[in-house]
Amino acid sequence: MSNVPSELRYSDTHEWARLEDDGTIVIGITDHAQHLLGDLVFVELPDEGIELKGGDEAGVVESVKAASDFYSPITGEVVEVNEELQDSPALVNTDPYGDGWLFRIQPEDTSEFDALLDADAYNEQISEEE
Amino acid sequence: MHNRTPFYQQHLDAHALMVDFFGWQMPLHYGSQIAEHNKVRQDAGMFDVSHMTVVDLLGAGGREFLRYLLANDVDRLSHPGKAIYSCMLDDQGGVLDDLIVYYRAPDNYRLILNSATRAKDLAWLEKNANGLPVFIQTRPELAMLAVQGPHAKEKLLSVLTPAQADAISTLQPFEAVDIANWFIARTGYTGEDGFECVFPAEEAETFWKKLLAAGVAPCGLGARDTLRLEAGMMLYGQDMDETTTPLESGLAWTVAWEPSSREFIGRAALEAQKESGVKRKMVGLILEDKGVIRPGYTVIVDGLNKGAVTSGTFSPTLEKSIALARVNADVGKSCQIDIRGKLKAAQVVAPRFVKHGKIIV
Incomplete structure (x- = not known):
């Protein structure tokens, strides 16, 4: 069973979103999505400062097996990206x-x-897929 | 179709991610494909390969049949117990399948062929055996497990019966032995030392559990693919098929031209291709930039399309993306790969990256 924390919100394209105290929103991909992709070896992140619309392609995660786009579920400006992933995509x-x-x-x-x-x-959606 | 191998329950017990592989339910990985890969390079892993096609050729006509059927020559097998890798070609020299043939006795050869090509292969065997004293017997009731890695031999020996252990202790690479109902070959698809064991399906569970207890890690199709790619072993249906010949697939070494009197299927077409010059070659690629090369990506030199990637992945051993590509014969030491619209630099090397755990490029 995939881990789906109750305090987060989800997109139907398997991103999660967390509203922070400062009003920004942090985005990632779900446990379900990382499990299906397998070991990640490369992450292509959006550039800081660009404007994305909800549903826009934001970057690419690549596993040994496949490359998969990820999307921004939210419209707004990218204010920070997780630089750690350049060297440690397996995080x-x-x-x-x-x-x-x-x-x-x-x-x-x-x-x-x-x-x-x-x-x-979201739990309902992924249980229908399985 | 959802065929299950004799190890199906063991895969579930080991928490495999199961996928459909040409009609078979097979494990893709058991958690981490990279961890499984590294385990085989450094220690020992096991792969369920029971989906592969095992065919025994029985009768006095086996040798004559195989000398006509295969591009490699079974007369290179000097004594029973030896094995050889070969392509099976059509009349145009296109590759119908690749296989290993094991010489067990003058009236007994065993072929191990791919799973996805099973129906086509069997029809081709039947068609070409026409009139020869050879009986084609498929062996779907057998289980097959590959145990691979630098510690494969000691771990395998520790779980076999004394008689089995004794029988394999002196096996050289590409040799096999029959011992009671078991057939054990020192062959594999990883670039490491190891064995492929063929045995009755009812013994599958016990054998698996003993190997697990001996510290042999279950490994899925994912690791099998990255291991074979690093070792420069071609994958049928991806690196070569009916539209390509062995000469343009990095497999010229498997074609036995001598003796010139031996007629084999596809010989005339290969000779004609050799005569007119082979225009494409198989190369290895190492990506210098970040990213992962995937099958189908275009190889570019000086702005011109020079060929296509046939297999590409992330190499856990090199920690870079590597690939096999079929390119024009004039491609030199460097190229660019079109990765989703961005051109990325790659080095062109011989199509072999890792041997016995060591990087060789």
């Missing part, structure tokens, strides 16, 4: 909700966050 496998985060975004409008799936809805 996404070992700690997808912690040290394996991908990027931080300054949202235009937090209602987009509220509209994402909650843990129950």
Whole structure:
């Protein structure tokens, strides 16, 4: 069974999002997604400062097996990316909700966050896929 | 189709991620493909290869049949117990499959062929055996397990019966032995020392559990692919198929031209290709930039398309992306790879990266 923390929000393309106290939103890929991809060997992150729209391609995660795009579930400016992943892409496998985060975004409008799936809805989606 | 091997339950017990592999339920990995890969390079791992096709050729006509059927020559097998790798070609010299043939007795050869090509292979064997005194017997009831790695031999010896252990203790690479109902060959698909064991399916569970207790790690198809790619071993259906000949697949060394009097299927086509000059070659690639080369990516030199990647992955041993590619014969020591629209630099090398745990490029 995949780990789906209840305090996070989710996209149907397997990203998670966490609203921080400063109003920024941290994005990563879910435990379910990293498990399906297998060992990650390379992560291509978005450039800091670029504007993304909700649903835009934000970068690529590559495992031994395959390359997979990831998307920004939120519209806003990329204010930080996880540089640690350049040398240690496997952090996404070992700690997808912690040290394996991908990027931080300054949202235009937090209602987009509220509209994402909650843990129950995401759990339901991945159990249908299995 | 969802065929299950005799090790199906063992895979589930080891928490394998199971995938459909040409109709077979097979383990992709048991948690970490890279950890499994490294275990085989440094210690010992085991692979369920029971999905592969085992065919015994029985009868006095086996030798004559195989000398016509295969591009390599079974007369190179000097004594029973020897094995040889070969391509099986069609009349145009295209590769129908690659296989290992084991010489067990003058009236008994064993072929181990790919799983995905099973129906095509069997039809081709039947068609070409026409009239020869040879009986083609498939052996779907047998299990097959590969034990591979620098410590494979000592760990395997520790779980075999004294008679089996004695029988394999002197086996050289590409030799095999029959011992009671077991067939054990010193062959593999990883570039490491190791053995491939063929035995009755009802013994599968016990054998697996003994190896597990001896510290042999279960390894999935994922690790099998990265290990064979590092070792420069071609994968049928990906690195070569009916549209390519052995001469443009890095497999010229497996074609036995001598004696020139031996007629084999595809010989005339290969001779014609050799005569007119082989225009494409198989090379290895090492990516100098970050990223991963994947099958189908274009190889570019001076802005021109020079060929395509056939196999590409991340190499756990080199910690870089490596690939096999079929390119024009004039490609030199460097090229660029089109990775999703970005050109990235790669070094062109001989198609072999790792041997017995050591990087050789």
